[in-house]
Amino acid sequence: MKKSQLVKMDIVRRKPYINANIIDAFDLEIDARLLIDCGASHAVSLFRSTDDRLEIPENSIYTFIGVGLSGDIYGNIGRAKRFSIGEYTIKKPLITYPDEASVNITGQAVDRSGSIGADILKRFTLIFDYQAKELLLDANSLYKNPFKYNLSGIDVTTPVPDISVFQIAKIRKGSPAWIAGLEVGDQIVTINGIETTEFKLSNIVQMLQSRNGRKLTVGIRRQDQLISAKFTLEDPIK
DSSP: OTTOEEEEOEEETTEEEEEEEEEOTTOOEEEEEEEEOTTOOSSEEEOGGGOTTOOOOSSOEEEEEEEETTEEEEEEEEEOSEEEETTEEEESOEEEEEOGGGSOOTTOSSOOSEEEOHHHHTTEEEEEETTTTEEEEEEOTTTTOOOOOOSSSEEEEOSSTTSOOEEEEEEOTTSHHHHTTOOTTOEEEEETTEEGGGOOHHHHHHHHTSOTTOEEEEEEEETTEEEEEEEEOOOTTO
């Protein structure tokens, strides 16, 4: 790890925090104190209440962004211009702005701007030295990959473990799938003519966030009906 960067960490109540720099969509420079959350799928999550200057980007979407201890979390997803940690600078990362009513940020042990999650962390080989309060980062093969998210507007789940049954759990109002008439509870049985028994959930997720402009034909089972719907993946926050 000869090209690695050493970043100082704070450890409070066994939780690691680091400092990062963000240039948001409005060219605002933000010095952010972030909780390192390896279990979160997002890139960076920011609480707007921690900085009066923070604004949600115009090219953003309001959608389901995850599940917390208090239940479903909704909020906005947009893009920043740059994210820097140590001497590493990442372009156009996705930033989530959760509805703080659904996230308990009161009574935090440490003031923080938000958290850094797996969509950033997976781009590095990481070594945590808790005793020295240091984090060693080395960019890996994922470092320059673009940041992707679900372009269809549907969140898919597998209600029966280890069986290829895929059901729509959430759908974003105004999204391509919503306009095409898909609904929560629909079972996806084919995608572009291929039966979903041939897929894993990760395959379907990859297709739903593959690229702007990709056309999908989805066959669904709704109660006793088989319905076909067509839509085009669309990136409203590109």
